[in-house]
Amino acid sequence: MGCEYCDGTLVAKKVTVTHRWQGNLVVIENVPTLVCQLCGERYFDARVMKKIERIARSKARPPRLLQVPVRSYSRLAA
Numbered sequence: 001m002g003c004e005y006c007d008g009t010l011v012a013k014k015v016t017v018t019h020r021w022q023g024n025l026v027v028i029e030n031v032p033t034l035v036c037q038l039c040g041e042r043y044f045d046a047r048v049m050k051k052i053e054r055i056a057r058s059k060a061r062p063p064r065l066l067q068v069p070v071r072s073y074s075r076l077a078a
């Protein structure tokens with residue numbers, strides 16, 4: 001099976017996914033996926049997508065928190 005956009009080779013990798021759930025941003029690490037070696041497109045299997053949803057909704061205390069800078073595209077950095 002190749003990439004549907006560029007026909008590149010897909011390789012199994014663990015990636016970091018950012019997911020939005022009810023206005024909250026959740027970062028999920030070590031998600032198994034197939035990544036195109038040419039264009040970088042990621043292919044998640046349906047079971048993995050469902051598990052991402054479940055993890056994003058989890059009420060359990062996360063092992064760590066990230067502080068993320070938010071910037072506007074229209075503002076030029078000095």
Ligand SMILES: [Zn+2]
Nearest residue numbers: 003006036039
């Ligand atoms: Zn590709």
